Each structure stands twice: as C-alpha cells, then as structure tokens.
Amino acid sequence: MQMANVIGHRGCAAHAPENSLAGIRDAARVGCRWIEADATLLADGTVVLFHDDSLDRCTNASGFIREQDWEQAVQLDIGQWFGDGRFVGERMPLLRDALACCRALNLGFNIELKTHRGEGEQLGLAVADIVGEETDNILVSSFDQAALLGFRQKNPHCPLAIIYDELPQDWEQQANDLNVVSIHLWERPLTKETIEAVKQSGRDLYVFTINDRRAAKRLWAMGVDGVFSDYPDTVLSVQGS
Ligand code: G3P
Ligand code: MG
Numbered sequence: 001m002q003m004a005n006v007i008g009h010r011g012c013a014a015h016a017p018e019n020s021l022a023g024i025r026d027a028a029r030v031g032c033r034w035i036e037a038d039a040t041l042l043a044d045g046t047v048v049l050f051h052d053d054s055l056d057r058c059t060n061a062s063g064f065i066r067e068q069d070w071e072q073a074v075q076l077d078i079g080q081w082f083g084d085g086r087f088v089g090e091r092m093p094l095l096r097d098a099l100a101c102c103r104a105l106n107l108g109f110n111i112e113l114k115t116h117r118g119e120g121e122q123l124g125l126a127v128a129d130i131v132g133e134e135t136d137n138i139l140v141s142s143f144d145q146a147a148l149l150g151f152r153q154k155n156p157h158c159p160l161a162i163i164y165d166e167l168p169q170d171w172e173q174q175a176n177d178l179n180v181v182s183i184h185l186w187e188r189p190l191t192k193e194t195i196e197a198v199k200q201s202g203r204d205l206y207v208f209t210i211n212d213r214r215a216a217k218r219l220w221a222m223g224v225d226g227v228f229s230d231y232p233d234t235v236l237s238v239q240g241s
Contacts, residue, residue: 002204003033004034005216005226006216007032008023008027008036010036010230011026012032012230012233014231017058017087018051019050019093020049020079020087020093021090028106034137034226038050041066041123042070042073043067043068044070046070047126048095049098051114059081060081065116066116073092078090078092095111109138111131113144113147113151114142120144121146121149124152124154125150125153127140128158135159141160141182142163143165159182160178160179161183162178166186167189171183172201175201175203180203182204185206187209192222196223205224206225206226206227207224207226207227207228209229210229211231211234213234213237214238216238
C-alpha cells in the first residue's frame with residue numbers, strides 16, 4: 001500500500017489542533033492525499049482520535065484519556081489550547097467520524113493504533129469493527145504489535161505497518177511475521193544503512209516527523225517513500241523543485 005510522499009501528521013498539526021476533524025479538513029485543503037491520526041480507546045470501549053496518555057496538553061481538562069467515557073470525552077474542548085481562538089469548541093472526534101470525513105474528502109487514512117496501558121489487542125479489535133470491510137485507502141500502523149495482531153484477527157485484508165523509534169535487530173522477522181507492507185521510522189536515529197536495509201526488504205519506508213523542506217528532499221533522494229509532516233503544505237511545496 002503506497003501512501004503519498006507527504007502525509008499530514010495528526011491531521012495537519014501545525015495549522016489546526018492535532019487529531020481533530022478541523023485538522024483533517026485543513027490537510028485536504030493544503031493538498032494532502034493522505035493523513036495520519038492516532039486512534040485511542042476510551043474506558044467504555046469507544047475509539048476516538050487522541051495522542052497523549054494525559055488530557056493536559058491538548059484539552060481544557062486534566063486526567064487520563066483511558067479513564068474517560070465517551071460521555072465525558074465529548075464535553076472536552078480540544079481546540080482552545082491551540083491558542084489562536086479559531087478552534088475553541090472543537091470536539092474530540094470519534095474514529096468513525098474521522099473515517100467518514102476522510103472518505104468524503106477522498107483522503108487516504110493511516111490509522112495509528114495508540115495504546116496507553118497494554119490495551120493493544122482490545123484496541124485493534126475495536127478499530128477493526130469500525131473499519132469493517134472497506135479497506136481501500138486505509139493503512140493501519142502501530143508501535144504495539146499486539147494491537148496490530150488484534151486488528152488482523154478481525155480484519156485480515158487491510159494493510160498493516162510497524163512503527164519503530166529505532167529499527168531493532170530482528171525487525172525483518174517481526175515484519176515478516178506480521179506481513180506488514182511498510183515500516184514507519186523516527187527520523188532522529190535514521191541512517192543511510194537503515195534506509196537501504198528497509199528498501200532492500202521490498203517494503204515501503206515512511207519517516208516521522210519532517211517539517212523541513214530540505215530534510216524531506218534529502219530523504220526522498222535516499223529512497224524514503226514518504227514523510228509525515230505537521231506542515232504538509234511547506235513540505236509539499238518542495239516537490240518537483
Ligand atoms: O505514525 C507516525 C507517528 O505519528 C508516530 O509517532 O508519537 O506522533 O504518534 P507519534
Ligand atoms: Mg501518530
């Protein structure tokens with residue numbers, strides 16, 4: 001599953017609150033063809049978009065996302081913290097609504113399964129129920145392999161990807177076991193050798209988080225298939241130049 005050479009990270013995180021429908025719309029507006037967002041399980045089993053363990057940074061409340069029921073989570077303001085007033089009143093989206101939004105905008109959706117307290121399998125199963133059979137333009141990724149396995153139990157057809165901060169020694173075994181189509185890596189420890197090893201395995205390679213045009217251009221030239229960016233507009237503008 002080829003995504004795109006620029007993927008809006010957490011929607012369009014520099015221009016709208018991360019993991020919001022406003023951010024997904026912004027990503028489409030600036031020309032993204034794919035976005036990435038973080039799927040998180042609430043205490044009552046609802047799946048929403050949210051990145052952190054804690055509510056503190058991105059909502060007007062404190063506490064832990066895993067202790068919220070949907071009834072509470074839907075009351076939270078996820079736009080006020082962003083600062084410029086335009087997003088006050090923005091609500092945490094259900095994964096289901098984010099999926100519908102991507103479909104309506106013709107955006108590919110990389111759903112990252114984000115686990116916080118060892119709930120990987122449960123999250124994977126819940127996300128598989130929401131995704132259902134319609135797996136065109138969807139790629140499911142995670143740092144947590146239990147989450148990927150949970151997803152695959154219910155949805156054997158949707159392409160999967162493993163995310164690593166740093167490529168472990170036995171990454172190829174893990175990638176084969178899970179039959180992933182791509183590897184998603186953090187930019188910091190990335191080396192030329194790592195890029196070559198992943199590409200030689202025949203898998204696609206995507207790198208997070210690249211907000212600088214020159215860095216993106218250098219990575220594409222080295223064989224990286226795409227980059228996740230908080231500033232997809234800036235990075236998109238370098239293509240072909
Ligand atoms: O999916 C790529 C990237 O989003 C992984 O890191 O912490 O931004 O979810 P994080
Ligand atoms: Mg993510």
